Amino acid sequence: MSKEKLKSDAEETHDVETTGHTWDGIEELNNPLPRWWLWCFYLTIVWGVAYTIAYPAWPLVNSATAGLLGYSTRQEVAQEIQRVEEHNAEVSNKLAQSNLSELSTDDPAYHFGVSGGASVYRAQCSQCHGSGAAGAKGYPNLLDDDWLWGGSLKEIEYTIRHGVRNETDSNAHWSQMPAFGEILDKKQIVSVAEYVLGLSGQDNDPDLASIGQTVFAQNCASCHGDGGEGMREQGAPRLNDAIWLYGDDRASLIETITYSRFGVMPAWGQRLDDADVKALTLYIHQLGGGE
């Protein structure tokens, strides 16, 4: 209240103009906006109209007006991609021409490769090997320390470039385990399965396993080694470890021995450029199992 009292008489009688609108005796006061505000408002209208002329704006039946400046978001994305590629051209070329085993982990090309390889992996490899590279039945786990065709940079690059058991690349890894169902009788197959279970430290029937040992020596050791240590030149898996591509149980082993397996992988050298293959190699190698 005292605020009101402090106001001078002049203030009390100072009239606020009205707009002349009256409803049931209620009048609308007119506290005018500043003139510059109106000009700003007009400016936004002019800006809005000019904008729709300069930029794509008005929808037509099948498209939209293109705008005088010729701007488009797709074009901008294309330019952005081109700019990034130009920016990466040098390091990408270096990666494509480098010998991976001599590439230092401090080299920018190494980091470019690992990051780029991760993208290529997700796009091309994750469908079979899994997004976390843990593999699946029939598709090797790329994180562990067991490699069918070798886990050095050079060997991984070769496998990626040429693939496994494909018809498109004459340099593809190739080997074929016979389907022993046509060679051995059922008892021999069951016995050798018991022996192989023992190789990887699992419980087995010692009597059958001792029969299986002979069968193994005659039929399997030439590729899988006398102690089941495998042979990478043949892509013959180690049998004396804890890693099994098609399952480590009795039934899976008998199935594998009886019918054999035939895992294939495309030759990525035909689909990816050199830099991508090498990037992928670096990525796979540093996942945890690289040799």
Added chain:
Amino acid sequence: MSTSPDQPLYAPQEPVFPKKVSGTFRRLKWWIMIVTLAIYYITPWLRWDRGPHLPDQAVLVDLAGRRFYFLWIEIWPHEFYFVAGLLIMAGLGLFLFTSALGRVWCGYACPQTVWTDLFILVERWIEGDRNARVRLWNAKWTLRKWRLRFTKWLVWFLIALATGGAWVFYFADAPTLASDLASFDAPFVAYATILTLTATTFIFGGFLREQVCIYMCPWPRIQGAMMDDSTLTVAYRNWRGEPRGKHRKAQAAAGLGDCVDCMACVNVCPMGIDIRDGQQMECITCALCIDACDDIMARLGKDRGLIDYLALSDEPLERAGAKPRPIWQHIFRTRTILYTALWSLIGVGLVWALFVRSDIGLSVEPVRNPQYVTLSDGSVRNTYTLRIRNQTAMPREFRLMLTADSILRIEVETEGPEVGHVIVPADQTLNARVYVIARPQDPAASQDTTSLRLWVEDVETDARASASTVFNGKG
């Protein structure tokens, strides 16, 4: 209420020609202007040695590097609460000052007021004081008017350019950016920022002035909620001044108040209002009318303070001829004490947080796709990504360790000077991949989960940080 249907809905800006004034408050305002402008323009050029790995600019907002440097303090993005806390303190400080002293921020320290004051000073130097400026405003556009106007605009523009220019130096190394700007090698955003701030300074300080306070700024409307009738604010003692009138010696006793209606208070007002009309939204309480009126009162041999800082609650006392309550009673009220307490609480909290914060940090991100990997010998391996934060200005060497209920072995992927050691560069976060392995015979390999804690320990100082996580076994 008058009704005039033809009156315009839009009001033209009334030109304001503030007259030169001198006095206590004007002097205070000059000093505040000098100090605040000096802080603004000089700060980016101050240096502060932080060693070879960090920038040597005393105050730097490194947006690209996501660091904020303030003298010896460095803030990382996860410590943004310091900035938030300071903003809250600034807000509460504004509440405190407004409830105690009204719109003292507006009148003395607001950039709009400070720069407008500077621009009016320039205007006065070039075009003369109020009367000369009014004459020039009404004059035809002669060569002289053009010359004066152009000179004024040029000086305004240079000040505006320096203002916009100084701003960008807070965001990059000032000497480097200055030479880049001069050689047109600076980034586009630097030029765009300077251009924008130059334009706003030039227009707001030179032309829009009081319009910014009246129409654009939300603060005047919020401030009403923080003021009450104990707030000290600039007001006119109308019980002493009225009825106003031109004093002549003979009329001294003729029932007139102290106000001689000299219009000095109106002529010096940068907002173009008459304080004698009472409190108004337009008034920024710059107190120049107090100086102007005190000057006149002194010449008339009357007491100062016809226009003064006063609290509305004192009005009945003063009308009754009593003395107003002392100033401290107006300033120390429940409300201001509460604001001060809150302000101090947050301030103490921030200082405490500043001293207890750790300059190393560790967070662990377990790789969960897959949860574990079986190795050839039957061991079970889990993978973790460690983010090791080194917030010091020197590279630090850490050894990585783990503690767990079960037997587990740790392997570090990153190459370090020793097995299990990593070096984190100065002022950086290092991502290190760590493998934790359980042998086939260890319980952790067959259990579902085993809790573990990963540690980093500074090799030299033994300072540690840790983070807990779990190990996934085959169970």
